[in-house]
Each structure stands twice: as C-alpha cells, then as structure tokens.
Amino acid sequence: MKKIFGIILVAVFLLSACAPAATPAAPADTDAGSAALEGVPAGIKEGLKIAVIRNLPSDDHTKQFLDGARSEGESFGFVVDTFIADNDDVKFQELVAQAIQKGYDGLVISHGKADYSYDMLKPAVDKGMLVVTFDTVIEKDGMTLDTITTTFQDDFKLAELSLTEIAALSTDGSPVRVIKLWFGPGVPPLDRRETIYKTFEEDGKIETLEVIGPSNFQDVQGDIAARVGAILAKYPVGTVDAVWGSWDEMAKGAYRALVEAGRTDVTLISIDVSNQDMNLMREEGSIWLSTAAVDPRLIGIVNMRLLAKKFAGEETPANYDLEAKLIKQSDLKPETTMETLNEVIAGWGKSDAFNEAWMDTLRAFYKK
Secondary structure (H helix, E strand, C coil): CCCHHHHHHHHHHHHHHHHCCCCCCCCCCCCCCCCCCCCCCCCCCCEEEEEECCCCCCCCHHHHHHHHHHHHHHHHHCEEEEECCCCCCHEEEEEEEEHHHCCCEEEEECCCCCCCCCHHHHHHCCCCCEEEEEEECCCCCEEEECCCCCEEEEEHHHHHHHHHHHCCCCCCCCCEEEEEEEECCCHHHHHHHHHHHHHHHHCEEEEEEECCCCCCCCCCCCCCCHHHHHHHCCCCCCCCCEEEEECHHHHHHHHHHCCCCCCCCCCEEEECCCCCHHHHHHCCCEEEEEEEEECCCHHHHHHHHHHHHHHHEEEEEEEEECCCEEEHHHHHCCCCCCCCCHHHCCCCCCCCCCHHHHHHHHHHHHCC
16 A cells, blocks of 8 residues: 555656646545554545645745645655745635635645735635645734644744844944845735844944845846846945845845945845855855845745644644744855755754654655
8 A cells, every 4th residue: 555655646746746836736535544553643644635835936945845845745645736826926816716626635825915815715714624824924804714823934033133143244333234125015024024124223233225126026036136236336335234135035136236246345144045045155255144044945844744733633823933043154064055054053954843753653654
C-alpha cells in the first residue's frame, strides 16, 4: 500500500509541476479511512486533498514557502496542490472560490487582503472546510472566522531588527535619511511593519526622504530599479544615508539601481531573504549590509502542521507569529545558502511548533 500511494503522490506532483497555476484540480477520495497507524488520530486520512493558494509573484520566497507546505503535507500522506495568483486579487479570489467548489478538504491561504478575505473564506468555513492563513487579515466589521488559524511572521520584530540597524548608522544622533520601499496600505504584513516604522520616525531616529513602491508586480525588481534610479538623481552624494526595503523583492531592485549609479554612499537594509539576496550581499563592496527574516520554507511547514492538527481535532491557536532573525552581511560565508543558513544563524529554519509525535509516525511511514 505504501509503494502504491508513493507512486500516486509522484504522479500528482509531476502533473502539478507541469500544469499552469490556474484551476484547482478535483479533490481526491478521502473515504478510504486513516492510515490506521498506532497513535495517529482518526481524522488524519490517507489522501486528504489540500490546496495552497498564494497571492504573490513566483519569487524565491514564494517557491520556498510552497515547497515547505508541499513537502510537509506529503510527509503526512496528504495530496497537496499549489497555486500562485501573482498578486492579482481577482485571480486569487477566483482560485479560492474554485478550490471551495471543488471540495478540497483543507486550504492554506497566503496574502489575502483585508478588504475581501473574510467574504472570500466564509464559504469555506460554512462548508466545513479547514483553513489556515498566512499574512492574511480575516476580520470584517468586528467579525472573524473562529475556526481559522491566522499566521504571520513576527512583522513587528522584523521591522524593529532592520530599522535598528538603520538607526545605528547615525554617528551624531541626527536622524538617518531614508528612502523607504513600501506599498500599501492594505497589505497585512507591510501594514504591521509600517507601525514600527512610524515609531522610529516619531522618535527622530529616521527621516523619510521618499516612499517608493511597485506598480508592475510582474517585474517588481525592474520596476523598483527604474524608480529608485530616477529618484537618486535628485539626491547628490552624501544626502541619502540608507534605503529600507520592507520587502526583499523591492530591495533587490534598489540594489541594482544603487550599483548602476555607483552610490556606495547609500546603505541598503531590508526584510526577507533568499539565495539571490545573499549573493548580492556577498558581492565585493556590497552596500546591502543586513536583512531581517523568517525562513519562508519553515512558514509553509508550520502552516501545514497547523492544518494537520485541525484534521486531527486538536486545539490550535487563533493566531501565531513566527520568530524573526537578523542576518548580517558579515554572518555569511561564501558557501551559505538558504539550506545552510542555519549554520551561521542560530535557530534558523528549525521549529518544533505544533509538531506532534503522531506526525513523526506519519513521516516515517510515508518517507520516500
């Protein structure tokens, strides 16, 4: 039975990888019962069908998040389909509606916006589907959906860590002059980071010269590179101290613009991390000095664990924040990657949050 199910999982994975992220597939039959393994809750059934739907472009962070969710789900015997909406809110809501209609057993929803997420997910809850969300606000007029667990990176800590690095650039106590990369409001994680940014402004630690955000989400890096490049012409050498990237996809574009302009006088500090980010931080003379981040793969893993606990009928919190870490340019070795970052950043990529002994039993059973 284990070999047959393994073949089915491989076939589903290959089909999902080759197919465009557009329409969720029909759900698998989950009436076969549980794996009947000792200690595994009866609600954990072989072939439970999960849709992971993310409303961001297909960047490194997204790929790692989806890989974490998929690999953890498959280790429990679930069938996991992943879909990307490219920050297209209409497409995103359509994908979620299709998944609800097709009858998936559970949903992991990433980056739903506050103005529509309650209405988008209420049909799933009404239908009895189990849902975990990431970076999504599901409140409307004081109402929430009590069966859903919402997870976030610790965005307040991410902002605090990165902005403390910027504030430390001041040598005489004067505010650090900053070009801010941000877009919103309405994007939950960035809105949370913005609250910390405002406190640094109010405390006189930073002075905002410009606020720049993307208009082209199909090419965030290129769009931001062009916008920052145009802005830099207004500011002679010595008049800008730092660029703060509230999202690393924007920071990569700013880095390109700064390098092309030869602006070694400007420091770049950001939030989020990827292999591409670290490669740029390691370039000779790089002005990208640090970034605050949570392992995106771990986010996907923890979200899938929470969903599994819901299937098991176990208690889950209404909200959960994942721990943030600061990664400095000086921490990185030439060979450091996302897979080995834990060798230089203590605790990176590891968490026992919501892990249960019965999950280890399933991992051993479904190990490929």
